[in-house]
Amino acid sequence: MSELRRHIAITAIALLGFSVVGAALLSGTFELTHSAIEDSERAAKQVLIAQTLPAGSYDNDLVRDARTLAADALLGLKRPGLYYPASRHGETTAVVLEAIAPDGYSGEIKLLVGIHADGSIAGVRVVAHRETPGLGDYIEIAKNPWIRQFEGKSLSNPAADNWRVKKDGGRFDYLAGATITPRAVVKAVRNALDYFDRHQSELLAAAAKESQNVR
């Protein structure tokens, strides 16, 4: 019996030992890398934000002027996010909203939705996603121009019924093999437009005030 106990104890201690070493290695690597990863994510985000708006349509520093966006179900934000007002000569021309499509094929799809002051879409980009490589990843601009079909669209163009992928009777293209992914993105973009419509005055006013402060 004591032989068995000894065996169990040795096994348990070895397993514990491996877990502790594994945890230590992981937290060490995390400490070593997390600031570099944050930097590279921020840099990548800046590039993406700039892509959601036409070049030269604003003259402010988008990332510096970022403002908090309260958590909101329409935007899929469970925690407060950010939005980036774009202005030219102190006048707000567009805003870029952070939005999340919660119902991607494998989890959340993080988006940036650039909306002109008139309520039409300037551009949409995917910031982060975990869709199947080679199937659902065509929502990335690097892989496919698919995401550009939102440009110029608004709540009334196409009509509400047509804010769907073609398979569901709407106006938006999709690539065969992955329908859940574009469905989630189309819905999230439409919801972001809806949010903009409801909060238009706050979003644009706050932005204008901000640029006055800067001056």
Place this chain on the structure above:
Amino acid sequence: MSAETRQIIVDGLWKQNPGVVQILGLCPTLAISSSVVNALSLGLATTLVMALASSAVALVRNAIPQAVRIPVFILIIATLVTMVDLLMHAFVLPLYQVLGIFIPLIVVNCIVLARVEAFASKRGLAHSFLDGMMMGLGLTLVLTVLGAMREVFGKGTLFSGLDLAFGPAAQHLVIHVFPDYQGLLLAILPPGAFLGLGLLIAARNWIESIRARQASERTGQAQTVQT
């Protein structure tokens, strides 16, 4: 090259090829092999992880209690993969942007665990490293051929997406095998992967059967000469 080393290389690339002989780790294999670039990227990332995982397990194999070896192997593989993921993300961003999305898929690839259990837990560091490497390369070979088949028949191109890995300069390296090709959806979708892999397995078996026949004819001749 010692006989043992040669044995490990031949096993990984041909005799025990993970893709067409052991038929292990098919879930990521079949999902990703829709183009050459995707397939090659996943293959190389898997090779890296397999070489590291086999080496790590070979190093500590004597400290692992027999009864809990599988959980310990999984712990080691998952730790390594996460570390590789974080380190690549932090220090080799361009490479990460190409391979990054594939790395978490490797944790669930059972070929890694299979080689650790079947080989690295019983052998020395150098041989285990070589085995992980060769099994990974064997898988890469199958993936790349399968990716090429699916891409040519599915999209009519070869090496599309190469510019993601090597910058816009690589754009002109994309080969349009059939100009104005309409595309064959079946080849791109998962059934295409199964059909393609089936053809590859059949091709390998066919080559093996020819070789076996030649070998038996040779021994047959040798016997006739003797009599």
